[in-house]
Amino acid sequence: MSTSQTPAKADFDVIIIGAGISGINAAYRVQTELPNATYTILEARDTIGGTWDLFRFPGVRSDSDLHTFGFEWRPWQPKKAYADGQMILDYMKDAAATYGIDKKIQYHHHLTAADWSSADQLWNLQITANGEPKTLTAHFCIMSTGYYDYSKPLDVEIPGLDNFKGTIVHPQFWPSDLDYSDKNMVVIGSGATAVTLLPVVAETAKHVTMLQRSPSYILVRSSNTLQERVMHAILPRWLALKLVRLTWIIIPWIFFRFCKAFPTAAKSLVLTLTKTHLPKGTKMEPDWVPSYNPWEQRLCTSPDADFFVGLKTGKSDVVTGTISNVSADTITLDDGRTLHPDIIVTATGLRLCFAGAVALSVDGEKFDSPSKYIWKGMMIQDLPNMAFPIGYLHSSWTLGADATATMACRLIKHLQTQNVSAAIPRLALGGKEGMEDSSYQMSSGGI
Incomplete structure (x- = not known):
């Protein structure tokens, strides 16, 4: 479903949440596929890298090869297909600097809540910036927040x-x-x-x-x-x-x-x-x-x-x-x-966390994400103009995240071409038939 209402002016056309590998990739796709769009990246921490800056345990590395875990637009050149965390972090920083993406990042910007305004056709983002409250608006949000909680590990009960x-x-x-x-x-x-x-x-x-x-x-x-x-x-x-x-x-x-x-x-x-x-x-x-x-x-x-x-x-x-x-x-x-x-x-796993634990709402009403279906592995039913780059479980994360980012750019371009302000996935009457209630087709207790 789309809405053709005239939108209010926003601070940015696109705001990307997270400066990890998904966020850097999404930024590249936005600035190349949508050259006239304004965008910024909000990063809660003080540096680029996401997982690859946070994790510092001995031997930390990707479980996927870097030829596919790396960016399609910045080929992985070292001879080793599997790299340690520092090599991956250096690679990400170099890629971001080469394409000017690092200049678009606002550090110490922690998104706490996002509310869609149907009247204004934009997202109102509540942010804690360097300890102070701040509000930004955007026509479209890309939530490159990963899938786990950065602040708290998975609680596993070990007797004694x-x-x-x-x-x-x-x-x-x-x-x-x-x-x-x-x-x-x-x-x-x-x-x-x-x-x-x-x-x-x-x-x-x-x-x-x-x-x-x-x-x-x-x-x-x-x-x-x-x-x-x-x-x-x-x-x-x-x-x-x-x-x-x-x-x-x-x-x-x-x-x-x-x-x-x-x-x-x-x-x-x-x-x-x-x-x-x-x-x-x-x-x-x-x-x-x-x-x-x-x-x-x-x-x-x-x-x-x-x-x-x-x-x-x-x-x-x-x-x-x-x-x-x-x-x-x-x-x-x-x-x-x-x-x-x-x-x-x-080493008992990571605590899953959807959308960085951001409080989502539409016109001031809390949005119940768990009760909704996913559209094309990218958007949530009934949630306007917000994409979630989620990687593949059976292949490299970045391949899936890049497919999502590319499709999000295609969607935004289509909205602009059709002079439409919002895209809202809706579930048709009887649309649940044949749909999977779980998008996680694995038997493990964690990812």
Whole structure:
């Protein structure tokens, strides 16, 4: 549904919320696809980068290759397809500076509430700017706020954790002065963070145990494949970069389709590959065989088999079990086994957070987002002129976020061409038939 009412003058045509990878990408699309539009980026923190500035735990890296996780308009050029957090942050800063996007960012601008005015056909944004209240208006908002809470980790109840007298750390808020050299560490969890963290801390710590309730699939990927080296050797650089990126899009997609079409064969294949990287004589049960099929939950990635190095040297191990209790210096499992860490790392996931916890309303009435459907994976039913760049679960985040940003620009351009002021997704009578009530088609408890 569209509205052709004459809009009031706004401070900006487009306001982008968030200067992370989705926000920087959205800004590029706005300034190239809508060259006459005015826009700004509001960032609550004091720097660019989002996740890649916030996360500082040892070994932090992307779980996706940077050829597809990076920007389509700024090809990833280093030879390593998997990069650490600092490399990603530097890449983002360079991309933003090259295209003048960094000049459009207003830091310390925390959006707290957004109200759509039907009378004025624009968004009124309530902001805390450097500690002071501020209001800005926009015809269209792009909410590049990611999917998790920046200020609070996921609460997971671990019996007796408060009794522990050692150090407890959550990766999201890793202390810069934490000294784990010659310490015994237990990392609770088996997701991407745990798999990323373990091989790096194992280099310095006395010993590291990854304690999991159940196993995850860990897929070994080469960070510099043979086909990439061949392409760069025989093709012009610009063409090699395009083809390398295309390869990283197509091959994982084919593998994903294979996993969905032939789950039993896919499980057998992944477990066979995993076994080749384990120390000789390692039994697959119970530590390495997940209870689900590949891509019913996200696969963890181990670039160049880094996760398995510590297992072979004895610097790290994996234990499967449920925590019965934590005492001052001991973790006791249900089966009676005990672990004696100096440091416990709770790599138990991220707390989901929609739209940066911004209070949304339409004409002063609270907007009930959970009761609504999503249009084209981009807009929310009954919510005017607001797009939400959400990445893919089965591929690189940025591919999905870029598709959303590109479509948002097409929509804005269409509104301008038709002299229409607002686009509002509506659910037709009987429109729920055949629609999914959940957009999250995975069995995992987190993302």
